[in-house]
Amino acid sequence: MGGSMRLGSYTCNLAPGSRIMSIYDSSTVVERRRHRYGINPEYRDVLSKCGLAFTGAAEDRDLPEVLELPDHPWFIGVQFHPEFQSTPFKSHPLFLSFVISTLQVKKASSRS
Structure with missing residues (x-):
C-alpha cells in the first residue's frame, strides 16, 4: 500500500535563507514522522518552477520533508x-x- 513507512525521529536539513531555517534558527532539526507520503520526483522540477520551494530534506535519503x-x-x-x-x-x-x-497579517489589513 503506497510507499514505505517512514517512522520515528530523524534529522532534517534545512535550506539556508529559508523561512523554516529562520523559525528554527538552525540548519538541522530532529523531528518525528509517521507517514507513507512523499513528493513524486517527476513533479519536483515543475513545482519548483511554479514557485514552490523545497526547503527541508531528510538527511538519510534526501527526501523532501519541508x-x-x-x-x-x-x-x-x-x-x-x-x-x-x-x-x-x-x-x-x-x-x-x-x-x-497571522496576527501581523491581521494588523496590517486592519490599517488599510
Missing part, C-alpha cells in the same frame, strides 16, 4: 508532526511562528 511558498506571508508544509513536541506552555516553533504571522 516546502514553502516564499512569496506568501506564511505557507509552510511539513511531513513531520510538530504537535508531538508542543505543549500548552511551550508551543512548537512552527505553531508560534504561524500565530505571530
Whole structure:
C-alpha cells in the first residue's frame, strides 16, 4: 500500500535563507514522522518552477520533508508532526511562528 513507512525521529536539513531555517534558527532539526507520503520526483522540477520551494530534506535519503511558498506571508508544509513536541506552555516553533504571522497579517489589513 503506497510507499514505505517512514517512522520515528530523524534529522532534517534545512535550506539556508529559508523561512523554516529562520523559525528554527538552525540548519538541522530532529523531528518525528509517521507517514507513507512523499513528493513524486517527476513533479519536483515543475513545482519548483511554479514557485514552490523545497526547503527541508531528510538527511538519510534526501527526501523532501519541508516546502514553502516564499512569496506568501506564511505557507509552510511539513511531513513531520510538530504537535508531538508542543505543549500548552511551550508551543512548537512552527505553531508560534504561524500565530505571530497571522496576527501581523491581521494588523496590517486592519490599517488599510
